[in-house]
Amino acid sequence: MKSLLRQMLWASVLMAVAVVPAVAQQAPAAQLLDQTVAAMGGREKLLGLRTLVYTGFGQDAYMDGGGNITAEPNVPPKWRAIADAQRSIDLKAGRALLQQRRAPMFPFAAPFGLNWNRASTTQAGAELLDHPLPAALAALDPAARLTGVSVEDGVSVLQFTTANGTSVSLGIDAVTHLPAWARRVVPHVNLGDVAVTAFFTGYVPQDGVMLPYGLMNRIDWRNQVTLMFQVDSYRLNLPPAQMPVVPAPVAAPAPAAAPAVIVTPLARGAWDVRVGNNNGGPVIEFADHLVMFEANGSAAATLARIDAANRLVAGKQVTRLIVTHHHFDHTAGLRAAVSRGLSVIAHRGNEAIFREMVSRPAVVYPDALSRSPHPLVFTPVDEKLVLEDRTQRLELYHVLGHSHMAQAVFAYLPGARIMMEGDLGDAEWTWHWWANALQANIKAYGIDPKLNVAVHGPNGGLSIETTLANNQRQLEAAKAFCAQQGASGVPVFGCPVQFDILGPVPLTGR
Secondary structure (H helix, E strand, O other), X not given: OHHHHHHHHHHHHHHHHOHHHHHHOHHHHHHHHHHHHHHHOOHHHHHOOOEEEEEEEEEEEHHHHOOOOOOXXXXXXXXXXXXXXXXXXXXXXOEEEEEEEEEEOOOOOOHHHOOOOEEEEEEEHHHHOOOHHHHHHHHHOOOOEEEEEEEEOOEEEXXXXXXXXXXXXXXXXOOOOOEEEEEEEEEEOOOEEEEEEEEEEEEEEEOOEEEEEEEXXXXXXXXXXXXXXXEEEEEEOOOHHHXXXXXXXXXXXXXXXXXXXXXXXXXXXXXEEEOOOOOEEEEEEOOOOEEEEOOOOOHHHHHHHHHHHOOOOOOOOEEEEEOOOOOOOOOOOHHHHHHOOOEEXXXXXXXXXXXXXXXXXXXXXXXXXXXXXXOOOEEEEOOEEEEEOOOOEEEEEEOOOOOOOOOOEXXXXXXXXXXXXXXXXXXXXXXXXXXXXXXXXXXXXXXXXXXXXXXXXOOOOEEHHHHHHHHHHHHHHHHHHHHHHHHOOOOOOOOOOOEOOOOEXXXXXX
């Protein structure tokens, strides 16, 4: 799949600068488009469509595959179930309303992830190109530019640029002449430029138009499937009374100012440096440099934290970054941090995925790393790693007994008795499925923290007693939730709860 991204990036460059070659290839591209449009139902029929509504169900990949238990390619993926989905597309206005119920097929810490409420998302422009009908209409738009025809794995590929400047590749089946897939490049904070390929299968005629019943999206990172969707109904040109209100696209916001950073002293040579709650962690001073804990939230938040940290001590800069684990919410600032030349410390199992993330290009959508390239310098943690000089000692440990993340680390500052962690505790969680992990790691490694500074937690951290009490409260809430769901006959992933605050609970006979 790496070659697919290279093809899309190269095509984007050609489309931007090569006008004459595009004109030269107009004829074969136009012929291929005419053939495809005829197979789908004909130009007049397609251009006469006002609305497309389809319903169905499926699954999508949590965090695009970046939220799995470990970072290995063959790890069991985490999926979210999709039900009661309806996508209503205003074909003339080029926008849509996606309504669906979605919940994770794994334990989640808060009700918003497990309540199955119907959520609505407005889509517009290039976001509609993952269905062949809007994709074909985008190619037919007089403002679009056909740029050529290529061949990929025996499939003819129509290259075009939409009216709003999006580069698209549309693969055409050699037998049916129907669209087999559509591909475009999107920005990704963890992965740079990502080529998304939407596959179309199971075409059937619907009111004179050929439409697919199988939709699947795949990205060029690890060949990851990000969406599997089965259509169970199509409707064309619905009367207005049956169409939901599709909001107009919101204007792009003005460039945001650098996020405000809050610096809270923790101890001598230790500060909590974060953007609001749930977005940051400590910075630790050594004799000639600073070490930052975690690069989560966003690239902008990470860069703002680095800048704030670099102002803490005259003559000392952040040179090293500790990353607790690979989950995409915890590595959203990894590329940004590497762009500043920071070396990375994490569990050994994360090295391969971090190298993948840092090595990916960002040409179509440049980011901090593409503007300031640096290689990844990686220091692995196995069971324990100590960072120490004449002024400071910081200990890093492999997180034990936490099935949310098997290749994670936490840090401990023994002089000040400060523990630093990600996803071991959070004052804002409703449920805690692994409430024993914090206490288990404290006991296993013989440390004695008095303060716990959680990545997902308040500025300045909480006492270890308060953190453990929160874990216990969330554990009891999870047990009550499981009992409630069990009584109603609706099983939930994670139930029954397998741990209490001290360890595994006794099993009962089944």
